[in-house]
Amino acid sequence: MLQQILFLLVAALGIGLFVWQVRKIRANIMQGKDRRMGGSVSERINKTLLVAFGQQKMFKRITPALLHMVVYVGFLVINIEVIEIMIDGLAGSHRILQVLGPGYDVLMATNEVLGALVIVAVAAFWWRRNRQQPVRRLTGVELRAWPKLDANIILYIEVALMLALFTMNAADLKLHQLEGREMPGTFPVSALLVGLMSDNVTALHVLERVGWWIHIVGILAFLNYLPSSKHFHIIMAFPNVYYSRLVPQGQFSNVDSITHEVKSMMDPSYQVPAPPVDAEGNPVIERxxxxxxxxxxxxxxxxxxxCTECGRCTSVCPANITGKLLSPRKIIMDTRDRMEEKFNSPLIFAPNNYQGEERMQVSEEGTLVHGRVTPEELWACTTCNACVEACPVNINPLDSIIEMRRYLVLEETAAPQSLNVMFSNIENNGAPWAFSPSDRFNWADDLYVAEKGS
Amino acid sequence: MTPMEKRQVNVPLMADLAARGEAPEVLFWVGCAGAFDDRYKRVTRAFVRILEHVGVKYAVLGMEESCTGDPAKRAGNEFLFQMQAATNIATLDGYNIKKIVTACPHCFNTIKNEYPALGGNYEVIHHSTFLQQLINEGRVKVQGGESYKGRRITFHDSCYLGRANDIYEAPREVLAALDADLVEMKRSKANGLCCGAGGAQMWKEPERGKKDINVERTEEALATLEGDAAALDALYGVESGNAGATPAPKKSDNGIIAVGCPFCMTMMSDGVKNKEREGSVQVFDLAELVASAEGINA
Structure with missing residues (x-):
């Protein structure tokens, strides 16, 4: 009974704290401007099933895709056992899902095999990150300090959770053996570990309980770690894919206020809609x-x-490949860090700091542009959409880059000089080069075609 | 075969057609590069020869055409873009244009995807799709001229045709009709590497870095044409393992890098010059290859 009350308290605290953190993050996201969505619900659901649930875009790279698949399926299936643990914890029952009969054997055996595979996959992930020469995309100026530590912490927690699960099962198996009872379920991996268990019944009881508690408290703690971590993607990937753009990648957004301005210039009778007003009724001047x-x-x-900070975007970015400062992943991570600095932060908050970073000339101001993302990064983009195509969860760094370029050009008039020349050429000559518009048709001079005898 | 005769082309202007009360089947949107860039003017002329050859009723805007605003928009100058869009839409709608073909993926993308929200609705096709249709319909036979049989060609996907609009097969089908030896770069189609000119980069110096993007891409194209696995491994880096199914090394002395975009044309040509390979490897647009294979250059 005491254990049940204790469990209820721990579970309520863990889930409550998580909800509190999620609400803060939701509030951060809602600080953003409205966006016209378009597309039907069924189209969005299909995309979510394919890209998020089905991990379609992960399979552009087969090795990490398979490793990730093991951990992903492991997570989904082992969570069924977590439901059991929750029910047992609240009801004081023991392995309640054994009512499934043979189904329970299948479930437990699958869990155990997946659990072992998760450990193998996690070891591979650790190796890719921490060996002498890590996979290139797992390095970079934005992957130091907290993001670097975070990536490893996730791997350690996953191994710890799996080990707790095996400890619990192996101790339970041994207890049943000693007491001559039939253990419900089939445990191919823990069966191998039974030999390592002590013969002391009390010690086994304690060990089984310790394994149980570490697993469930670990999961609740991990849940509350998520909002501070790139591992939050296990939840956010789904809404993110659902709300991703469905239009052709080449179609950039329009700025409506400019459309109104241009229309009223072309047609004096055009009625510009009234700008939105704030709470006091003053018009909101949007930047x-x-x-x-x-x-x-x-x-x-x-x-x-x-963002899981996987860096697939950065590894295909032509600017980054050729040694420019631009890294699409950094733009996305900077956006998150800046949001949490300016609005709400989760439990653990350690934003990347580029002060003193030689190539990164950030200002004290702290704003996203200048304070974190430098114009040099923004101007290196070729708008090629490789980053957008590469992202397994449909993040669109290009959209943000264009918005920041718009700010630099339209608010600061701070485009590179050669681009200003290009702008004035378009204004004056109707072409981005300094050619006379009257020469535009010269290409057609002295043009001949061979008439083929037929 | 009867000796070829050549005929001078008077490229029909939309204004003249309209004055006669006629409508073209398709409007050829030439684009700024197609009208002013010396290299791409040759592509424009090749494409017009094809239009003349198959007898499509077409017209161009001539001096009434103006920049679509693509470079301004990608550079963040939304105001200038929308001014250009409004001007062009007024011109196009004034002539009641329904269908547009263009040899520039940037013009294609902008008119097709971004003009509708500003009131300009047209059927827009890129010349790769247009050429593919002509070949499929048998109106262009890609015979009677230069033979590309057995020549190594690699196609460089332009971002605004490929990823931006999911057009990957049309240019490849056009090239396949040449009966050439088509080799694919590993970074092709959706994984294609940009030439480095998009997003208004065409008009500015690149930012500080180790290498220019067009050089990286040209190295990949050259190594692919030559089946140089070591060079490809060096380009693709550690994670890729090996370069995959590359043909046996064969020093190319008449390889072709095919493009379908004026900016890619400039960047790849500059890249070939940078590698001092302009004597052995040529950069051609799809329209040039088709016109030359069809034997209609004069």
């Missing part, structure tokens, strides 16, 4: 483009919380 996080669309902010 062109994005200087800081609240100027971005809420979907851009949702992107930031869905």
């Amino acid at each position: 062109f483009g994005a200087k800081d996080v609240e100027d971005l669309a809420w979907t851009n902010l949702l992107n930031a919380y869905s």
